[in-house]
Amino acid sequence: MHDTTDNDAAHARQPARGQHFHNRPLGAPLPEKNLRAIRAALVVPEDREAFDAGLKAVLDEVRVSLDLGALNSFVHRWWITACDTLKDPEGRRQMHARARQALAGEPVPQGRPWREILAARGIDV
Numbered sequence: 001m002h003d004t005t006d007n008d009a010a011h012a013r014q015p016a017r018g019q020h021f022h023n024r025p026l027g028a029p030l031p032e033k034n035l036r037a038i039r040a041a042l043v044v045p046e047d048r049e050a051f052d053a054g055l056k057a058v059l060d061e062v063r064v065s066l067d068l069g070a071l072n073s074f075v076h077r078w079w080i081t082a083c084d085t086l087k088d089p090e091g092r093r094q095m096h097a098r099a100r101q102a103l104a105g106e107p108v109p110q111g112r113p114w115r116e117i118l119a120a121r122g123i124d125v
Contacts, residue, residue: 031082033075041082043089046096051078080118080125087121 031037035055042048058074085092102108111117118125 033079038078038082041086043085044092047081080123083123
């Protein structure tokens with residue numbers, strides 16, 4: 001008889017198709033690397049708006065070039081953002097707040113480089 005305990009446990013940890021990632025419990029899985037899962041993980045409005053605008057632009061580019069490389073790059077970049085959002089949604093909100101301050105010409109305190117922050121969260125870029 002085949003033991004499926006490990007397989008069943010792994011399957012149980014996977015999110016249901018279409019499941020949103022709001023209030024992700026510690027240790028919950030990262031989003032799948034597809035457009036629907038990535039968008040569902042983007043809980044910060046500025047990220048979701050940028051994703052939607054970027055998706056439209058990249059699909060227009062793919063339609064003209066017939067090269068899926070741009071779409072693959074788009075999915076990878078936004079998957080990284082989705083992973084970051086799941087690990088620290090408040091950090092994403094604060095980042096956008098600092099960006100608004102900088103755009104308004106207000107002083108913005110210097111933080112750590114984003115690659116360092118992502119690496120500390122276990123996200124390899």
